[in-house]
Amino acid sequence: MSMHPQKPAHLPADAFWEDDVWNSGPKDPSGRRIGTWTSWRASGEVECVEEWGDGTQRLEYRRFHPDGSESQRGAKNLLKDVWTGLMRWTRLDGTSPEDQYWDPDLGEAVRVIEREFDDDGYVMTERCFDAQGRPVGRDGEPLPPRPANVPAEAFYNPDEQGWVLQRSALVTGDLRGERRLWDRNGVLGERSLHEPAGTPREEDTYRSGQLWMSKRWADDGDMVQSFYYGDTDPPAVRSATLYRNEQKDRTETFFDAQGQRLYSVRMEEVGPHHERRYYNDRLVFEAIASDDPKQPPTKVEYYDMSGALLVSYASTGGGNGVWTLHDATGAAELTLATDGEHDLNEYEHWDCFLPSFASYEVESTQDDPSSVREAFYDAHEEEVTAAALNRLESSPELVAALGPGSWARVETAFGNGKELPLYVKGVLADDPAIAEYSLERIWPEIEHQGSVYPATYRVATALATMLPLQASRPAVERRVIDLLVAVLQLPYITEARKPYEAWMAAMRPSLARFVALASGEDETLAHAGAFLMAHAGRGQREVIEWFVRQLQHGARPADRGRAAMGLGMTASKEASRGAFAAAFGAESDPMVRFLLAVLLGSRAKQPAPEWIAAIEPYAIDGSPLEDSFAELAPFFEGDVATVARANLPAEALARHMDALVEEMREQDPLSQVDTLETLFAVLFPDGEPERLSEVQRRALRACADVVDAFPNFVNHSEVFQEFDLPYDSFELRQLAEREDPPARAARSVKKAAKKAGAKNAAKHSGATKAGKKAAKKTGAKKTGKKAAKKTGAKKAVKKPGLTKAAKKSGAKKTRKKAAKKTGAKKAAKKTGAKKAAKKSGAKKSAKKSGAKTAAKKAGAKKAAKRNGAKKSTKKSGANKNTRRSGGR
Template sequence: MERPQHIPAGAIFYEEDGNWKLGDKNADGHKIGLWTTWHPEGYRWITVEYGNGTPPYHVQRFHPDGTLGEEADWYGGSKFLGVSRHIKSDNPTNEPFPAGGADKAPNVWMAEFDYIEEGIYESQRYFDRNNNPVSSDGDPVPERPANVPLRAHFVSNMHSATAWVMGQVDIRIGAYIGEYFEWDLNGKPVITRIYDTTGKALEEHQYNNGLLSRSKVYNNQGLVSTYYHRNVNPPLMQSQTIYKNNDKERTYRYYDDKGKLLYSIRDEKLSDTHRRRYYNDKLVCEGIRTGEVGDAVMESKYYLEDGTLVIDFTSLGEGTGVWNRYDTRGQLVQQIHVSNHDDDYRLKHLDTFMPSLGDYDNERTQTDWDAILEKFEERYQRQLVERKLKSLPVPPALRAELDKVDWKEIDTAFGGGANLPSVINGMLSEDEAVVELSQGKIWMEIEHQNSVYESTYKVTEILAKMAPLYTHSQVIQLRLIQHIYEVLGLYYITDDQELYNEMLNAIAAVIPQLMQLANGDDAGQARKATYILVFTGKEDVEQYLVREWHNTAKSSSGRGYALYSLCYYYLLKRQSDKLIATLSAAFDGETNIFLRFIMSAYLVALTKDKAQDNWLTELLLRLADHQSIYHDFGDMVPYTRDGDVQRYIWEILSKAKPEVLEQNIGPVIDKLPTVDILSRITYFRVIFDVLFPEPAALREITPARRKALLVAADEVIKDPGFLNRKEVFDEFGIPHDAYALKQLAG
């Protein structure tokens, strides 16, 4: 190989690695002193100081531009101990920088790792060009709390409140091993873990506000997961779950506020089809599934505390059978028959009468033995009611309406249309147990997860036609009107306009009864009747609502409900211009603050960014003093949904002028820390919606935005694990991390 001109005369070319090297050897042929290796591209690449041939050997690697890229102490083979330092270059280079985020962070210039064993380092540090400590993301490092060891390194923008991290990393597996720690900005522990040599977690302990909140300990049998009572030191167990035998056995233990065991549950899976449930280590339930129709139970037995058989199941095949209940002498006292009807699917489970796991907590006092008897009795009584329902005669008028519908083909939530005629008939019963059963089955089929079906309209249409026929029974008539009210309260009820209009035509037959109720002494019934009347769209209804709105003899709440109803009436008739004209003409002369609030709410909602300042000011005044309208507003359901006046106002204000809202958001930010923790979620959503409507807003921090971010940081520090709040932060692209929030705020 011809020697390049820049390579010293003494350098030797090594065929095995294709590099030129220069250095001395001792009499034994061992390398000594400084050895230099040139990269195939021609630049000085690596130097190793062998000294007298005894390790450690100081190694340096260089970038093509000649600057230092890495240095460490080498002990031969792949063993490096002590500080391993990596430095970036301004120019193109072949030298890698440790991956993990720092390699892509512009403000990170140097990284150091302290190796304690071959392939294992215990600490890591990052620096900018001026040798200032930074995080792996390049952010400045805050003051280290006194209790956080120097080994710990600072990490920003994590998904928790973690700020400081410490642990040993095995680079051969790319994972932590041994003890691992996390602390928040204030030095309070967040997480501690213990890993084995493969990087598998053996223990994990989570902390809330510095106090132990949950532990997970793995062993050769499975896992022990423990929750602790909040804000208690030393920690006291609240509940514990023990997983064994590849998760085929689970034990749940619950403790009182003194850490004393209250009771325990054990669930055993002997096979895919065979299960047992224990209460305080005594067998309560055992069963075997068949794998047949609906995966029905083949055999199941329930026992009392003394081991007496109290309930069992007799299978009759194909998913049918009989549940039998016995007295303490073993005599049969009750039976529940299980058919193949969909209504009976819950009766086919082996643990039909057992509490669900979600029923257990630290407040529960009922034993499983009492629970199974109670559940059996409830289901037995339900069977009697179902028989009574099926035996009810069908009035001729109802029969005529039912026969107009193909109930087997009608669209429903769960395909149970064939059962609807009997439960519609049940709504006309004098027996409240039959009515309650009927109502439950009707709603299961006509509404599900904000969806309505053909059955929703047809059932309501038929019940509306029945209502005028029951003037002799106010209880039944009011029940049918209540159903109409609840259906019209579904804000998606207008999805199918054709069926919706047919339903309204049927409801029109009840108008005389509705007008009578609307003018009656029962305020609750009057409001429900008024709400239904709004949907009919009749002109006399409009006149009635205007008259009630202006009736100063009525209460503020009564006038307000009439005004809300009138506004909704105009919206349903698509007369927004008429509504704006009506309200704007009346606004300035109105002195009642609740009525002014309603007017301003509708005017701002309808005019949006063209809303007048005096309307916006009125809403902001009511937001600051929402208690003045709190009770009246609560009476406006269903127009106001859940009655949350602050959220309602902010949803309207979000449609108005952004600059006006930002100018007036300060008092809301100030108020946030003083309200209850769930209300703060609403406050954050409102504040972020006003101040950070677009991601670009985070790049232009105004005084109001800075103030909001600092308050957000304080809230995260108080309770970093509050997931409901984090969901709101994530929605607006705002970090749920105190340090990152303060960085954004500058």
């Protein structure tokens, strides 16, 4: 019985069935294919025509769709057994059996893809075309203009949003020789060298065209990774890390900007659970542990720079042990007990007194033995303080203030509040060391990047409840007041109304004390008292009258300024408007007039010209008022110019757009968020305009520079997305140069694509979003974010008329000052070594991986991504035909 279909009548008599097609053509005496060979499908259409010549030099082939049009063509060097020259694939609008050889990753609009091969069979470039023959990218979208400095052989890769010049293997994607990647603006982003194919030798990464990082591989697999200073020409190495023994041995050396060596650190994994650390080539640490974490280590020792024993560990059994700090003679100077032996074993964290390997910087001036000694002293002091705290009794009043219910269910920044009652007790201790220890642990749990949590209100309410009992203990009272003020300065603290109001209710019994403090001679306490009074005294007649008197009769501008803000917080809009208007008419100080104008503007439908005149001079440069505003603390912390812009109408702001653009170029990225919102609200309230003014074009070019300077910054991308503008420097520059209005029919599609592009920023970034958890944890909104969108007149005032959140980086400042006031500033510094020494449960992230080692594997890390040819070449129809003749 025949195993093949019936041969169509028009096929040659010698046609035979093989590989699911009919084949016909000549062979030489050795059986090698020569001349012209033709293949037909079972239905009789020509599938492929091959020109073999004498069968030894070159093969040329063409494949066809059933309608007779060409689907694929190319050539092969039979001597080298590699593809050469041009290979071209063509797809029909409808389905075809040839679709099996089409790259499924190509966009729907792509109808033709061409690849050029060099004499060694490596793909040098590729080109895609749509049905009309227009050049497109692999995604089917029109190509961006080729920058003048990008070679003609470079092809555009949409996945990398850049132009690529490379040679890659057809099937495996292995790279060979030099590879370069430029962004759409023509700025070099990457350069690498691969010799032999698939073996990386060099890799350079650039940021904004400047060399940022490089890697160099040796024949034995060792690799040096270097990072560079960003402001030197030529580039100067900041740090260089030598990786040996499959990255189990790494030495990082630091240099100053002049190329002078500063110091080196080394971490060596000698064997399983056997580690050594070195500083300037001197052994400073060695640990040998067991495979079983329940077994004690064989050896754990730290050494000073002379090699003398500095710290040792001795197990006492049952997962317990004792650390010993030795003096210069070798005698025990201090001891530290721990019950964390099993954890230290499991997480290989016996080097807990050393800085983490990823934490070294060029600015580090302390050698490792000095850091170890300091960390040991800190851990010992912490242990003594913790023991003293645990011995303190909780008073009945404190127990009542802490309230019923489990604190373990109270959400904090990093878990639950189970330990917080202990630390609240410590804040109220007479011993300053216990208080500082407790404050260091409270603050990170109740605040994170400006966000607040249920624990924030619970802790503040408990301390506010205890405050009236501290009048006879001035140091404790002041400590509690400082913490309450720091919490009230957090930008989102009033957003969760119910817990905030419960806290204020707990503060009201202290109102008389706040009034007394506000009227006292200690300026810092007076300002704190007025601030607490402003929060807790809303609607209270005696408090409102106090602020009115200060506004009318305050001796200094700062006194009147704080009184104005306090009155705005405590009195209703109607009740305060008259007082503000009268004060504005009588006031001569520019800072107070500015402040009163803002407060009046928030209480009116339209700002009066005289109010605008008091604010507008500071829309770009607030420095003339900065010193005066600094005296308003703790009521105000922020940027004067940002507040001015937030309280000016669009027509006033429009007069300052060019100046604001220049100001934006000098700002830090967080400050730029507010500036972008103001720019877009005034210049682009509805996204891309039909016609662009010159100031709009200049603003777009400046925004493109901002995107390049701070790529993939999520806070920026959200503003672009909100105003339907592309978060892409290339597209922004293209838009800035556009002459004709965009086609209306395509507008909605383009906007949708741009929104998606803005969202991709988070995916590409390593950039973190400041304050991102605020909305998640408390529903807190980014201040003023949407107020600017269609109005151009963001109100900086919500309740009192002037929020600290007028500047997004104000949250950052608040955190810094709060840390100083509460003692929280040392928390990050002290935490690692002290906790690890006592109960190390935290994995040592820097030890095994570290931020810089993510891309350090010696393989061709991006071969598949970089090589557009990979999938389609695997399915080349020519491969199938050449196999039939043995030509391969």
